[in-house]
Amino acid sequence: MAFNLSELLESRRGENFELHARYLNPQLTKVVTTIGFDRFYERGEGCYLYDDAGRKYLDLLSGFGVFALGRAHPVVKAALRDALDADLANMVQLDCALLTGLLAEQLVKRSPAGIERVVFTNSGAEAVEAAIKFARAATGRKRLLYWSHAYHGLTMGALALNGSREFRGGFGPVMPETCEVAFGDVEALAKELRRGDVAALIVEPIQGKGVYELDEARWREVQAAVHGAGALLICDEVQTGLGRTGRFFAFEHFALTPDIITVSKALSGGYVPVGAMLASDTIVRSVYSSMSRAMVHSTTFKGNQLAMVAGLATLSVFDDEAVVEHAAAMGERWRERLGELAARREYLEQVRGRGQMIGLAFGPPTSRAGRLRWRTLERARPALFSQTLVVPLFQRYRILTQVAADNLNVIKLLPPLIAGETEVDLFVDALDELLAGAEKSSAWVRDFGVTMARGALRPRRGAGRARVGG
Numbered sequence: 001m002a003f004n005l006s007e008l009l010e011s012r013r014g015e016n017f018e019l020h021a022r023y024l025n026p027q028l029t030k031v032v033t034t035i036g037f038d039r040f041y042e043r044g045e046g047c048y049l050y051d052d053a054g055r056k057y058l059d060l061l062s063g064f065g066v067f068a069l070g071r072a073h074p075v076v077k078a079a080l081r082d083a084l085d086a087d088l089a090n091m092v093q094l095d096c097a098l099l100t101g102l103l104a105e106q107l108v109k110r111s112p113a114g115i116e117r118v119v120f121t122n123s124g125a126e127a128v129e130a131a132i133k134f135a136r137a138a139t140g141r142k143r144l145l146y147w148s149h150a151y152h153g154l155t156m157g158a159l160a161l162n163g164s165r166e167f168r169g170g171f172g173p174v175m176p177e178t179c180e181v182a183f184g185d186v187e188a189l190a191k192e193l194r195r196g197d198v199a200a201l202i203v204e205p206i207q208g209k210g211v212y213e214l215d216e217a218r219w220r221e222v223q224a225a226v227h228g229a230g231a232l233l234i235c236d237e238v239q240t241g242l243g244r245t246g247r248f249f250a251f252e253h254f255a256l257t258p259d260i261i262t263v264s265k266a267l268s269g270g271y272v273p274v275g276a277m278l279a280s281d282t283i284v285r286s287v288y289s290s291m292s293r294a295m296v297h298s299t300t301f302k303g304n305q306l307a308m309v310a311g312l313a314t315l316s317v318f319d320d321e322a323v324v325e326h327a328a329a330m331g332e333r334w335r336e337r338l339g340e341l342a343a344r345r346e347y348l349e350q351v352r353g354r355g356q357m358i359g360l361a362f363g364p365p366t367s368r369a370g371r372l373r374w375r376t377l378e379r380a381r382p383a384l385f386s387q388t389l390v391v392p393l394f395q396r397y398r399i400l401t402q403v404a405a406d407n408l409n410v411i412k413l414l415p416p417l418i419a420g421e422t423e424v425d426l427f428v429d430a431l432d433e434l435l436a437g438a439e440k441s442s443a444w445v446r447d448f449g450v451t452m453a454r455g456a457l458r459p460r461r462g463a464g465r466a467r468v469g470g
Ligand SMILES: Cc1ncc(COP(=O)(O)O)c(C=O)c1O
Pocket: 064, 123, 124, 125, 126, 128, 151, 152, 153, 154, 204, 208, 236, 237, 238, 239, 240, 264, 265
């Protein structure tokens, strides 16, 4: 029988958790079930997901930031349909495809002077792997520096640049010749640079884990120190790039001039895995230095035509719909509404981030009873408070959010860049209600406990030490 997608989906409907428990990552199945996030989503459109019962969920995760244009953007969909109908000669390999050149041209056009070439990859981590190799080749040096709390992906090279220990456990030894520097500590950075063996410092212009940033003056000192030592500055824009923070690249907020840029996530509108490393002609030629080295860094799916079409269509929507400008305007709206909430509600201590990348930091309240509730929770598990909000945000208000990192009381919002005032208001009103409840009594903690207990008791799915998000 010929393959029929709708028949397949209909005939196996509802088996998703069982299949994952049996064939994929069993612990993820437990986590999703335990926190009560187990839904069978049938479709997504714009900023919303819809489950099999027709319920609508506001998606403030956007697939960890890939759905900049929301889900099912008609322009990207149509472009992909056209590409399939055109039977493009995809990945001929001993070829130079037009669409790959066109997307590279678009990326270079949107980059600062000095960024002249593109190396395509399949993911963010792979773009970081490319950056590591090209930085070493271009400088002839080995060492890579990274900030504490950094996140650059989980492949073996990227893992060696990860500032959170929990991701490394059990995988060692990681790539040698890397060194962590305390976030923004210029003196410590200068000390490492003085050894004269540093190829590059890799940074997220705004850190994803916790949504932390440095001020422009500090960034300038960091950049001057790196360049003064003959090292390269790699700006990892996998999450912050392509308008996420209200500028095309987040480093523009701090007037940085990186030597290498990595992008991925939003580039293909969420449809086809894609990533890219952007750098100067000199850096790229340090690897591709002769005809015999034309393939020394490569990957089979690089520049695949569906990814290129999706990328070109996505960037054309960015222009036509002024997506970056909209993200900047919505950043103001988030700041205004959440700032007002932080001023009047307990627990919400700080609102961080820019554009459509928001971090909400929570801390103990001032009332005695509130502090007691906070301490009890934090004793049960560090940074549990933010999880007690993420669960009811989903259960009660059908809003999908995440905790920004292990052991941090920070909720991170990564809405689609097209999210508007309606979405901002939906979230802020829900959080307002939850915090009002938390100020008055422990009822919300009991609700959270009940959800977790119910999830843990569900047949086949089992209980786990659940963490929401990453
Ligand atoms: C800054 C940054 N770099 C790299 C990565 C890794 O990208 P991927 O998950 O596509 O490998 C991520 C993923 O979240 C990221 O946020």
